Amino acid sequence: PPDAVVFAETTEDVAEAVRVCAEHKVPVIPFGTGTSLEGHVGAIEGGVTIDLSRMNKVIEVNAEDLDCRVQAGVTRKQINEYLRDTGLFFPIDPGADASLGGMAATRASGTNAVRYGTMRENVLGLTVVLADGRVIKTARRSKKSAAGYDLTRLFVGSEGTLGVITEIALRLYGIPEAMSSAVCNYPSLEAAVNTVIATIQSGIPIARIEIVDEAQLDAINKYSGTSFAVEPTLFMEFHGSNASVQEQAEKVKEISDGFGGGGFKWTTSPEERKKLWQARHDAAYASKALRKGADVWATDVCVPISRLAECVVETQADIKRLGIVAPIVGHVGDGNFHVTLIADKNDADEMRRANEFNERLVMRALAMDGTCTGEHGVGMGKMDFLVAEHGDAIAVMRTIKKALDPDNLMNPGKVLRV
Structure with a gap:
């Protein structure tokens, strides 16, 4: 303190x-x-x-x-x-x-x-x-x-x-003239990710495209009282004119169909849109509610979108071997996704496995020319990964830090070891 x-x-x-x-x-x-x-x-x-x-x-x-x-x-x-x-x-x-x-x-x-x-x-x-x-x-x-x-x-x-x-x-x-939201489920996480990649590469100006895996969707249903199909799912939103949001939704449905997507539903109702995105924002709380007394550890890697499917599929396989509940959710339109590790901090073996998983996940992302943190920042938790990511550039960062804060008084012990 x-x-x-x-x-x-x-x-x-x-x-x-x-x-x-x-x-x-x-x-x-x-x-x-x-x-x-x-x-x-x-x-x-x-x-x-x-x-x-x-x-x-x-x-x-x-x-x-x-x-x-x-x-x-x-x-x-x-x-x-x-x-x-x-x-x-x-x-x-x-x-x-x-x-x-x-x-x-x-x-x-x-x-x-x-x-x-x-x-x-x-x-x-x-x-x-x-x-x-x-x-x-x-x-x-x-x-x-x-x-x-x-x-x-x-x-x-x-x-x-x-x-x-x-x-x-x-x-x-x-504020856009019109907004519509959509939801679509897929036979596999890979199919959902491939839909995202194809959508982005097609130049469709989608406003939101979020992935939620089966474990996360099951948690959301239990926590938020929703009834989404418990399958890999994309939550989407389109902004623009009335005509353009309809055109965007139709194009994404066509892409989804090509990857086995089912149950594609879209709506312009503000109430339905709010309900959909509230469910998405409830994801972290829903995950924590899965296991009483457990702690939630949110990872935060981001990779180039061309490597996203590979990274997510390898990560999903790693989760299955892990033996810890770990839902996947993410802002996959820009290659960023989170694995939420639900672990007991008082269980030394469980925390060791969670730590090792996190390290594998980060190194996998870095090997794909990605980053250890897409949006959460470095803080105390990712200082070692920052060195692995930036290499010799860390010395330049330290030079800047020393020039602006020679006595290391500004939020010491965060981002860089000096």
């Missing part, structure tokens, strides 16, 4: 706290909503946690420019509630109602990244408090700039190790 907590309300509050910590060589740990999955907010060396949850103001919305500026504690649901009457929305939707500062810090994404991208593509600029208390803005509001180093991209995904993000400028989108 931290030695103290500062509840900041402004950028200057953060800067003042950081300056005091720098003077006394005290670690600083930023905290948003605490929904991260890799130990990002742990005060492993003590220090001061700066809680940004009171920095929850929407500073400005520029509707004509399709952008807004918010304080770091604003959550994804809060910004969309604020935008509700403007005809605009912010699309990035991790499972939890995370803070936008935390989402930027971990380079988060969600179910519709296949169409709208991740936080990397949707953060236009940042206000950051550096390790010595200086405040910088990383960009202006123009849609493009070739002026200097791209500091926005440096801090997006830095996980609080280079500075504290206090404000974020975000890209917004017009």
Whole structure:
């Protein structure tokens, strides 16, 4: 735990706290909503946690420019509630109602990244408090700039190790004229994945395409009271005009038929769409409910879509040998999927097997030119895998860290060993 907590309300509050910590060589740990999955907010060396949850103001919305500026504690649901009457929305939707500062810090994404991208593509600029208390803005509001180093991209995904993000400028989108959702089940996980690959390669601008295996769907049915067929399934969503969403759905159905897909159903009903995506967002809770007292460990690999079927099939075979319940779910439109290991942390043998499985999964993804983390970030849990993934580039990362945080006070013990 931290030695103290500062509840900041402004950028200057953060800067003042950081300056005091720098003077006394005290670690600083930023905290948003605490929904991260890799130990990002742990005060492993003590220090001061700066809680940004009171920095929850929407500073400005520029509707004509399709952008807004918010304080770091604003959550994804809060910004969309604020935008509700403007005809605009912010699309990035991790499972939890995370803070936008935390989402930027971990380079988060969600179910519709296949169409709208991740936080990397949707953060236009940042206000950051550096390790010595200086405040910088990383960009202006123009849609493009070739002026200097791209500091926005440096801090997006830095996980609080280079500075504290206090404000974020975000890209917004017009709410589509029409939205439709679809569900389709398949004879195998491989058939479902091949449908995804064919859909993406066909250029269909699908907004969401999520895979759920039999174990995950069974858990969802039990937890959410749904009645989906317990087979490998794709949840999909289409955005556009009334004509285009119908055309997209028809094209995907045609592709699905070619891979043995059955029971293809699509709807434009807001109530049915909400029910479908709530079931998908319930996946983690549904998995945890499968085994009383067990812990949930969500893996997070991502591979090039051309290698996705191979990676998923090999992973499914590994799960069958594992002897631990481990549902598969994922944002497969961009090659990202999660295996949710449901294990008893008090069972040493079970945890050993879970650890070994996770290592095999990550190394399999890296061998396919993928990544150890598609969206959860590195934190404490993936530091060794980061070295395996980036090799000699780690030395450059350490040089940047040392230049911006010479005393290693900013969220120490995360991302890099220095």
